[in-house]
Amino acid sequence: MTDATMVSAHGDPHHLRGGGVHEGPASKRIVTGYGFWIFILSDMVMFSAFFATYAVLLGQTAGGPGGRELFDLRNVAIETGFLLASSFTCGLATIAADMRQKLWFQIAMAVTCVLGLAFLTIEAREFANLVARGAGPTRSAFLSAFFTLVGCHGLHVSAGELWLLTMMAQVFAKGFRADIQRRILCFALFWHALDIIWIAVFTVVYLLGSAA
Amino acid sequence: MSNEYRDAGQTIDIAPGDENLEGESFGQRVLGYVVGLGLAIFLTATSFFIAGTDLVWQPSIPIALVVLAIAQMGVHLVFFLHITTGDDNTNNVLALAFGVLIVVLVIGGSLWIMANLNHNMLQMDQLMQMQR
Numbered sequence: 001m002t003d004a005t006m007v008s009a010h011g012d013p014h015h016l017r018g019g020g021v022h023e024g025p026a027s028k029r030i031v032t033g034y035g036f037w038i039f040i041l042s043d044m045v046m047f048s049a050f051f052a053t054y055a056v057l058l059g060q061t062a063g064g065p066g067g068r069e070l071f072d073l074r075n076v077a078i079e080t081g082f083l084l085a086s087s088f089t090c091g092l093a094t095i096a097a098d099m100r101q102k103l104w105f106q107i108a109m110a111v112t113c114v115l116g117l118a119f120l121t122i123e124a125r126e127f128a129n130l131v132a133r134g135a136g137p138t139r140s141a142f143l144s145a146f147f148t149l150v151g152c153h154g155l156h157v158s159a160g161e162l163w164l165l166t167m168m169a170q171v172f173a174k175g176f177r178a179d180i181q182r183r184i185l186c187f188a189l190f191w192h193a194l195d196i197i198w199i200a201v202f203t204v205v206y207l208l209g210s211a212a
Numbered sequence: 213m214s215n216e217y218r219d220a221g222q223t224i225d226i227a228p229g230d231e232n233l234e235g236e237s238f239g240q241r242v243l244g245y246v247v248g249l250g251l252a253i254f255l256t257a258t259s260f261f262i263a264g265t266d267l268v269w270q271p272s273i274p275i276a277l278v279v280l281a282i283a284q285m286g287v288h289l290v291f292f293l294h295i296t297t298g299d300d301n302t303n304n305v306l307a308l309a310f311g312v313l314i315v316v317l318v319i320g321g322s323l324w325i326m327a328n329l330n331h332n333m334l335q336m337d338q339l340m341q342m343q344r
Contacts, residue, residue: 026225029230030225033227033230034227036228037229037304037307037308038307041308042311045314045318048314048315048318048319051319052318052319052322052323053322055319056326073260084252084253085249087288088245088246088249091245091292094229095238095241185227188229189228192293195288196285196288196289199256199284199285200285202256202259203259203278203280207259207260207263208274208277211263
């Protein structure tokens, strides 16, 4: 350590800026983004409990139908494609927001919204179809775990859709202010995290679930 | 962004989800997302193909699916969430590592305990007969 860093370390006892510079605490964008990152990670811990429940109850079908009879993998592949594409367009919206291109931001967010809605529509139809076939959440422990896990992810996507529309409206009304930019950062984190959780869902629930 | 301490390996942190934009053009940023999308599509397609194929040894399929899923999560973290090993990202990586630790403990621990109980405990109907 040089003398210069020794001296400046006194002005920054918590080393918030990596130990070097006399600039006070980290910028609000870093603090907000980091806080939201912690929330996302705790959300993933919550999902891990649902995943553990599903994995434990996978065979407990109470004489009812199992994953092999119930899951339509072609449907799941289409769902996966929609969500993955929406994650991509969400990334494009982030770039547009950084470059302060209002029109491109709104276009990318609108496409993200439509892709997300397509995902939710397919999921809702799958749920309705299962319930109509007598394979609702009350049929067996396996189906309870299935509806809890996949439904919880679906609720997150629905909340994300509302947030997405809010961000479109806020950018329309208020422009790319610093606080709006922070919200866009958090929204992008949330949306990409949902796609990461969906990877686990289609692998564990559908692909491994229909193999078991 | 540049200051004398950068050279000494001291960098300012960046928010999770933000890219380190030094020397990155618009085209390079878009290309990053395109590469991420391509890799994700490839890994997803491989997962769905492997799940339904007879071409590979069947007991290896679950392990292959888990490996492919973890690889795809890595692709998403790197190309979409811009989590890197750079020293402007250490806080984000450490938080992520702690999250992964808890997730592994919850899932691994649950499966371990429940498999153990299944193995060691009597089935419920046998238990009921003994209580009569």
